[in-house]
Amino acid sequence: MSAKTHHNHGPVGRVEDARLTTGAGQFAADWNLPGQLHAYFLRSDRAHAEIVSINAGQALKHAGVRAVFTGADAVRAGYIKPMHTLTFPGKGGMQTRAPDRPVLAHGKVRFVGEALAMVVADTLAAAQDAAELIEVEYRDLPPAVQPEAALAPGAPQLHENVPGNLALEAEAGDAAAVAAAFATAAHVTRLKVEVTRVAPNPMEPRAYIATHDARTDGYLLHVCCQGITTLRRHLAAYTGVPEDKFQFEVRDVGGGFGQRTPAYPEHGALMLAAKQTGRPVKWVSTRSEGIACDTHGRANIIDGALALDRDGKFLAMRLDWVNDMGAYLSPASMGHIRNTSTCMTGVYRIPALYASYRVALTNTNPVSSYRGAGRPDIAYAVERLVSQAAAELKVDAAELRRRNFIPPDAFPYKTPTGSTYENADLPGMLEQALKLADWKGYPKRRARTETRGKLRGIGIAAVIENTGAGQAAKDEVEIALDAAGNVTVYTMSKSQGHGHETTFAMIVADALEVPLARVRVRQCTPEKQHRLQGNHTGGSRSTVGAGSVCHLAAHKLIEAGRALAALELAVEPSQVEYGKGLFRSRDSKRTLKLGDIARTKPVSVVAEGKFGSTFPNGCHIAEVEIDPDTGAAEIASYAAVDDLGTVINHAVVEGQLHGGVAMGAGQIFGEHVVYDRGTGQLLTGSFMDYFMPRAGLVPAIKGAEHPTPSRVSPLGVKGVGESGCTGSLPAVANAVMDALAPLGVGHLDMPLTPAKLWHAIHSARPRD
Numbered sequence: 001m002s003a004k005t006h007h008n009h010g011p012v013g014r015v016e017d018a019r020l021t022t023g024a025g026q027f028a029a030d031w032n033l034p035g036q037l038h039a040y041f042l043r044s045d046r047a048h049a050e051i052v053s054i055n056a057g058q059a060l061k062h063a064g065v066r067a068v069f070t071g072a073d074a075v076r077a078g079y080i081k082p083m084h085t086l087t088f089p090g091k092g093g094m095q096t097r098a099p100d101r102p103v104l105a106h107g108k109v110r111f112v113g114e115a116l117a118m119v120v121a122d123t124l125a126a127a128q129d130a131a132e133l134i135e136v137e138y139r140d141l142p143p144a145v146q147p148e149a150a151l152a153p154g155a156p157q158l159h160e161n162v163p164g165n166l167a168l169e170a171e172a173g174d175a176a177a178v179a180a181a182f183a184t185a186a187h188v189t190r191l192k193v194e195v196t197r198v199a200p201n202p203m204e205p206r207a208y209i210a211t212h213d214a215r216t217d218g219y220l221l222h223v224c225c226q227g228i229t230t231l232r233r234h235l236a237a238y239t240g241v242p243e244d245k246f247q248f249e250v251r252d253v254g255g256g257f258g259q260r261t262p263a264y265p266e267h268g269a270l271m272l273a274a275k276q277t278g279r280p281v282k283w284v285s286t287r288s289e290g291i292a293c294d295t296h297g298r299a300n301i302i303d304g305a306l307a308l309d310r311d312g313k314f315l316a317m318r319l320d321w322v323n324d325m326g327a328y329l330s331p332a333s334m335g336h337i338r339n340t341s342t343c344m345t346g347v348y349r350i351p352a353l354y355a356s357y358r359v360a361l362t363n364t365n366p367v368s369s370y371r372g373a374g375r376p377d378i379a380y381a382v383e384r385l386v387s388q389a390a391a392e393l394k395v396d397a398a399e400l401r402r403r404n405f406i407p408p409d410a411f412p413y414k415t416p417t418g419s420t421y422e423n424a425d426l427p428g429m430l431e432q433a434l435k436l437a438d439w440k441g442y443p444k445r446r447a448r449t450e451t452r453g454k455l456r457g458i459g460i461a462a463v464i465e466n467t468g469a470g471q472a473a474k475d476e477v478e479i480a481l482d483a484a485g486n487v488t489v490y491t492m493s494k495s496q497g498h499g500h501e502t503t504f505a506m507i508v509a510d511a512l513e514v515p516l517a518r519v520r521v522r523q524c525t526p527e528k529q530h531r532l533q534g535n536h537t538g539g540s541r542s543t544v545g546a547g548s549v550c551h552l553a554a555h556k557l558i559e560a561g562r563a564l565a566a567l568e569l570a571v572e573p574s575q576v577e578y579g580k581g582l583f584r585s586r587d588s589k590r591t592l593k594l595g596d597i598a599r600t601k602p603v604s605v606v607a608e609g610k611f612g613s614t615f616p617n618g619c620h621i622a623e624v625e626i627d628p629d630t631g632a633a634e635i636a637s638y639a640a641v642d643d644l645g646t647v648i649n650h651a652v653v654e655g656q657l658h659g660g661v662a663m664g665a666g667q668i669f670g671e672h673v674v675y676d677r678g679t680g681q682l683l684t685g686s687f688m689d690y691f692m693p694r695a696g697l698v699p700a701i702k703g704a705e706h707p708t709p710s711r712v713s714p715l716g717v718k719g720v721g722e723s724g725c726t727g728s729l730p731a732v733a734n735a736v737m738d739a740l741a742p743l744g745v746g747h748l749d750m751p752l753t754p755a756k757l758w759h760a761i762h763s764a765r766p767r768d
């Protein structure tokens, strides 16, 4: 089946924007239920300590307080073991060691911000005031803060059942082949890099209301999430409450970035409170709680080496990872390890590969998937290595890549770690990007920058990532048609600002050949939650998965309609044609409108699909200018050419790329969660200390598409949601390193703050 192009639309703006930009959206905190109580969490102010005692006596006496819950309640309820869904095969058959995490800390606290008690009161102010009356006696323990230190012999131990704080040791590839290749190499480039810990900070803070129905023993949860199916699975595993006892309400979601996927302890704690009090219980996270307790992203250290032959051809690559997972494994935590292995050789033919992983637990907030979930990390490690090799060998960075690309005729291409890249034209993409960025004109621009007393650098990154797939058995989409010809599309994916209401509607409108205004998209609606299966929105899979099924469902509707129209037109179904919203009998030329087939009763169809991974890829080129007097760096230009397969909506895709590029640039230039290494205190607990990128950080992006259609999706689409940061993280860093290379500055780890750059520049070059 081939996808149609969007013949019936011009450029389409996002239909949801009128609602979202005029304050008419409905977010989790906007809900208020009759009789609701408010929860406030008392959180640990230390990184590692035994809880000797908790005395809530005074708090319980405070006016308006209904109940106080502690870890003992969590343990009594059995809400102790969060699911961790993605296992990665360990070395020598090692299984992931997933520690218990009661929904309120019990016995010990293991990071600053961990909730150990919850006060439930008539008002939030009463709950907060009462929380201050809770007396906690701690016995401090030394913390293990930095992941390599946490793995070292003699480090403080977080969990009894995780010896050495090692949650998993794993490997991929062929160590012997790599050793042999390194032994014959003409040149070896080595680089150890850190992909720093960041806080996703979606615009909407986390907010939930839990309601318990004593008659059914079921729970209604008002949530912000990336899709209810995964959340429900995690919650059922965490609490033991069967999946069919959960009902969710989720309307608009103000950003997710991976962090809104998993079940959190707060969900479970609110469920306990709702059941015991018999009232809805609401909690809205503050910004500071968000930075401290919403799962963090990235947080890994990669020691890499690339072996090259005399002609600059890659022979082998070795990567040694230390992943910091924080104090507990979040349900989606292992995903970003698996993802690094799926694209480990990047866009290159690298005959031999070996990677080892050590997953460390530390006295810090848990780390989980964050936009790209491992893909930007591996892209950064590989693309920094390649640019570093080019610099060492004094070969043009684009030329070194050109020599090593997987050639177009090698697709589908099986990587040494077992992925199958379906389709790409890497040399074509590179040439287009070089042209778009005016690579040849760079020396002139650099000279001009230098006349202004500044440094200029250019950085390139050619990247590929896996998108699509997912853990649900299948993606299902229902399409319902009414007599007026209005089409409602139901999916279990959940936009958090991605524009699905527009793009999914376009897919259906295209297939049905009806105006876009006829189609309405509804996601995770309560009445479909136990009827439709599907993946949450994450892994840039929604368009490949649910989007492709929207296309299949629309065609299924046409087929169902053809049979109904045949009855009405009194001909064989084979004699009924469909086009532009009309069924037509071949002979009589009589027509029926699409909606006419739903005159007696609404018509609905459910289609399903399960697709594997698609591999969007791209070439991004950044130029930066650095002021040596202040160390401040600026992105002077940014060009991105991406292969996203068939594009549904160019404006949405441009927005996705822009957002992703800004996220990568934000991490390179400043975003960084910092814990004090001695005490484990969070040093970046608010936006006063945590750098958030602003619009001015990223200039207008010159973007272009270089599509090769996906062989996996019937629409030919590949995902885009994470591509921007996968490309920008290495491209921007490479540009900064290129600017500093003439001064003899070696690799600098992100964040490349003005202070760090100033020191590097001034220690390399004495002031005149």
Ligand code: MCN
Pocket: 202, 254, 255, 256, 257, 258, 370, 371, 372, 496, 497, 498, 499, 500, 503, 504, 537, 538, 539, 540, 541, 542, 543, 544, 547, 644, 645, 646, 647, 648, 649, 650, 652, 653, 656, 659, 717, 718, 719, 720, 721, 722
């Ligand atoms: N699209 C398209 N043509 C394509 C591919 C995608 O028009 N060939 C459109 C889609 O239909 C959708 C958008 O682009 O409207 C992103 O689609 P897709 O790549 O399928 O990714 P998902 O919808 O599954 O989004 C998930 C992805 C991830 S994993 C993170 S994290 C992320 C991201 O998207 N979080 C975001 N982008 C985000 N954007 C916003 N505004 N907020 C977030 O939290």
